[in-house]
Amino acid sequence: MSGALTGIGVERFLDREVMAALARPLEQARGLPSAAFTDEAFLALERRLLFSRTWVFAGRAGDLAKPGDVRPVEVAGRPLLLVRGREGDIRAFHNVCPHRGARLVGEAQDGRTMLTCPYHAWTYTLDGRLKARPHFHRPDCHDQAGDDNVTLFPVRCVTWHDWIFVNLDGKAEPFEDFIAPVSAWFDGFDLSAVRCASHRAWEFDCNWKLAVENYCDFYHVFLVHPALHQVMAKEARKAMLTMGRHLMNEYWFEADNRGGLGDKSGFGMPLFPELSAANQNRTCYSVVFPNIAINVYPTNAQFVHFEPLSAGRTRMHMWFYYVGDAASDPAHASLRDTVVEEWHKLNMEDEGICRAIQAGRHCDAYDGGRLAPYWDTGTLHFHRQIAQVMTAA
Ligand code: FES
Ligand SMILES: [Fe+2]
Structure with a gap:
């Protein structure tokens, strides 16, 4: 979302008049206004207030066929990471390193056992736990276990048949109810x-x-x-x-x-x-x-x-x-x-x-x-x- 758009509120598009017209019986109702289809600011709002609040498609389970398969994807304009873990389960994370915010994975990778950040090599398990921080304390003095609670940022994620759904804000209804x-x-x-x-x-x-x-x-x-x-x-x-x-x-x-x-x-x-x-x-x-x-x-x-x-x-x-x-x-x-x-x-x-x-x-x-x-x-x-x-x- 561009900085110029972040201050625009949804009420600019969906004001009381629009909401009232949507609520009328079908014969007298009006649909969403034209700007909802043409204005980039509305799409920016949809990314934040619609696609982040509902269950949305993130990828196909069949595209991560084996444990260790890792796929960077973009959902609602946000970079995410889909990871098939050692037990075969699929997880989603924000594709960002908790240290200085580097994007963790740039391209699809297969058969990984760990995820390593390209900036300072902090390393994470496939379920998102910090595993190692090279040279963390000083040159050649490493932090092997991760002595605090650093983890990747998880995203709510469900696999339904071949389809992976995520809910970015974590507040949508249970997926079972949704589907x-x-x-x-x-x-x-x-x-x-x-x-x-x-x-x-x-x-x-x-x-x-x-x-x-x-x-x-x-x-x-x-x-x-x-x-x-x-x-x-x-x-x-x-x-x-x-x-x-x-x-x-x-x-x-x-x-x-x-x-x-x-x-x-x-x-x-x-x-x-x-x-x-x-x-x-x-x-x-x-x-x-x-x-x-x-x-x-x-x-x-x-x-x-x-x-x-x-x-x-x-x-x-x-x-x-x-x-x-x-x-x-x-x-x-x-x-x-x-x-x-x-x-x-x-x-x-x-x-x-x-x-x-x-x-x-x-x-x-x-x-x-x-x-x-x-x-x-x-x-x-x-x-x-x-x-x-x-x-x-
Ligand atoms: S930003 Fe990832 S290790 Fe520093
Ligand atoms: Fe058609």
Whole structure:
């Protein structure tokens, strides 16, 4: 956060009038104001008052496959360190040495037994305890054990399936409570059965919130996604449901049209284990508040992270998961490629729309919009959750 921005309070953007407009019934409500999508100062506030206060994605457990694997990451603009310890557990720390504040780890490292600071070589165990301080007392007079309570600064961290979540301020609700509605929504799909096969990323010229909103907007399918419109039954398209802070949706295939979302359904690969007959014709979606989406199909899943790059630019990461060995079996390589390619086409169809909805937020006349009662329940809920978290005492 630049020094010039630190003094700006959230009330400059979310004043009483805005909060009152958000609280009105959907038909009369207004969404977040344009500046929430265009002003770098608002993104700086989001880093401090939204992403630091909630559970947010920090990395994939599969990316730290072995004990001693260490990954520097950035979360909410803060440098963090993910470490898989000797017992296989994953911890998160602020990526800073408690001595003089040097960044502890600059690049991904594998198989470490200790973490050593590049400035004066203070050395820490993988669980963050100080182990040694060379020349600490004077030249050639070392401190081997660490005779005070110096430790790395821990960050609250939970691994859920392949996904590592952190809570920077340490005050969010227990992770189990946070994720419970999402787990319940995917009940019947055993997420522990999937393996990550690949990662792709796309960048959009829009604020991260617009990318999230567009991602879960079924309304625009008829116009922006003609191929999807052809295969997706109109009567089965629904607005997002709200559960906890999250958003959910589902789509039921016709029983005789199991590829009901086109080739990205991935049929032909193994189904989730013990999938019920009903779930074999269902896909389910969730926006995990604030900036994650998870899609689950009968044969595959995607984990999506909307990474804010600036107020007006977002990188959308998508990791592709398949059931068990289908993630690596050469026999399924072309089906996996098809799934990814179909998502690429779909995301490219959204690229221009994302640019357009961002450009519109630069018009002074726009006041948060007129919301569509059938479709925009999820968008209003999303805006309300953001405002509520950011203005909490
Ligand atoms: S700053 Fe890390 S050892 Fe001095
Ligand atoms: Fe779209």
